Amino acid sequence: MPHILIVEDETIIRSALRRLLERNQYQVSEAGSVQEAQERFSIPSFDLIVSDLRLPGAPGTELIKLGQGKPVLIMTSYASLRSAVDSMKMGAVDYIAKPFDHDEMLQAVSRILRDRQNLQSTAVDRPASKPGNTDKNTVDNSNAEIGIIGSCPPMLDMYSKIRKVAPTDSNVLVQGESGTGKELVARALHNLSKRAKAPMISVNCAAIPESLIESELFGHEKGAFTGASAGRAGLVEAADGGTLFLDEIGELPLEAQARLLRVLQEGEIRRVGSVQSQKVDVRLIAATHRDLKNLAKVGQFREDLYYRLHVIALKLPALRERGADVNDIARAFLARQSARIGRTDLKFAPDAERAISQYSWPGNVRELENAVERAVILCESPEISADLLGIDIELSDLQDDFIGLAPQQSISSGNTSLDPTEDLSLEDYFQHFVLEHQDHMTETELARKLGVSRKCLWERRQRLGIPRRKTGVASEN
Known part of the structure; x- marks a missing residue:
């Protein structure tokens, strides 16, 4: 379980x-x-230090040196953003503005700890890789410094491109559906670049009100x-010497796009x-799930900015x-979550493994993690x-399963006989399969054969008006 030190002089904020x-x-x-932190604790023993910038006595940035390399997250008010920028140049891993949103804080903490864990894994794995060894473990280890899990051909191609692009200063456009891990690609590019010791500032363009976006990005004068x-530095200025990651750049207003173009030119x-x-x-x-080229054609995105961004384009596949x-x-998420609650015995049941592989994951990696x-x-x-995963496998994911259940047989119900290869609706497949087999299968067996949870089976029965038979099947507890 990660151990975090909070250094904050306001009791209410610290307790909350x-x-x-x-x-x-x-x-x-x-x-x-x-001073109190020094007297009471061994500061380098913590996994993360979260500190207010302005404290009685020494400032929170002193903890950067005292932590001896442990990540320090600085909390600061919007009015002192300039100081936050300075603290990052001194070695703080990130900053968060007060008052902060609870989800924002949790995301920042999770990301910092995850990045630290990835770096530690890289240090351990690198010596294990030997020239000429081409087994699966070696492939995984060789990609450890990128910090992304996966060894399918599209991802291996992605890793190769990241290694080629990272050492350059070229602008990169990361494309992919929401939740595919575009920020992980951005962090890999930053961590493998010559700017790795400078800050990487991440900005979600869709999360900032349009009226504030220019001030947030470029700062303002009193x-x-x-x-x-008061005057205030912007996030572009905070990234000076490092990397600026603009997520959902397709949501950036045209006026801010013009200013950003000047930065690039x-x-x-x-x-x-x-x-x-x-x-x-x-x-x-920059990252987006939208088609910027089409947005440029209809005047919703500057065409000149699009071509400036599109120097290198990386496309992340959907999960x-x-x-x-x-x-x-x-399995990696399971190991991480198990460690957080101190359990070492958890594993996926076979039906959960099947459900994970069969589900289409419209929310991608983010949905899987949740x-x-x-x-x-x-x-x-x-x-x-599978029930505990809370996912509802769509019938579209199961058509092949229905066909596979009886490759040489027809699915029949009453006087109706259906060949699974006929042009039938997927709900027809579901309805006829249930009516055919519910006399000799329990609800659990039916759900398992269909690849859905019992809850999903019940809901589909209700929607399609298929009553549950009371006879012919052994009762279930």
């Missing part, structure tokens, strides 16, 4: 953050100042607009309300296109069943 982290299976210690009581920014420009050195990585990777990723986390929390036995 402690409760939040403990509810999410983290071990937490706390202190009200750097009095630039109502409420601008001239290497300079001008804060909102300022007449002076200043030079910045950033490497831009349903990655074959056996889905089960490997699920399903595994939910199953680990709810599981009371050593085996995680």
Whole structure:
């Protein structure tokens, strides 16, 4: 279980953050100042340090040195963003603005710990790789520094491109459906680049109100607009010397696109309300699930910006296109979630393995991670069943299974006989299979044969009006 140190002088904030982290299976210690933390704890023993920037006595940035390489997440108010930028240049792994959203904090903590774990795994794995050894373990180890799980051909091709592109300063456009792991690709590009020791600033363009996006990205001067009581550095400036990752760039307003284009063309920014420009050195990585070329054709995205971004394009495959990777990723998530709650006995039951491989995962890796986390929390036995994953395998995923159940037979019900290869609706397959077999199968057996959960089977019975037979089948507990 990861051990986190909170250093915050405001008792209410410190207590609330402690409760939040403990509810999410983290071990937490706390202190009200750097001095108190030094007196009470061995600071390098923690997995992560979360500290306010402004503390009584020494500032929170002192913990960067005292932590001896352990990641430090700095909390700061929006008004002191310039100080947050400085703290990252001093070695803080990231910063988060106060007041922070609980989900935002949990995501930041999870990501930082995951990145640290990936780096540690890389250090352990590298010596194991020997020239000429081509077994599966060697392939996995050779990709450890990228920090992405998967060995299907499209992902191996992706790794090759990442290694070629990372050392350059070329702009990169990462494309793929939501939840496929575009930020992981961006982090791999940053970590393998010459900018790895500088900050990587991640911005979700869809999460910032349109009225604030230019100020957030490019900063503003005092009095630039109502409420601008002080000058403020923007996130592009915060990424100076490092990498700027703009997620969902297709949501960026046209006015902000024009300013971003200037950054790419001239290497300079001008804060909102300022007449002076200043030079910045950033490497831009953008990501989107939208078709920017089509958006440019209809005037919703600047065509000149599109071509500036499209120097290198990396396309992430959807999870349903990655074959056996889905089960490997699920097992990795299971190991991570099991470790968080201190269980070592958990594994997927055979029906869960089948469900994971058959489900289409429209939410991709993000949906898979959530399903595994939910199953680990709810599981009371050593085996995680398909029911606990909470997924509803669509009939479209099961057509081949229906055909495979009786390759030389027809599915019949009453006076009707159906060949599975005929042009029938998928609901017809479901209905006739259930009516044919429910006299001699339990609900559990029916669900297993169909590759769905019992809950899903019940719901489809209700929707299609298929009553459950009371006779001819042994009762189930």
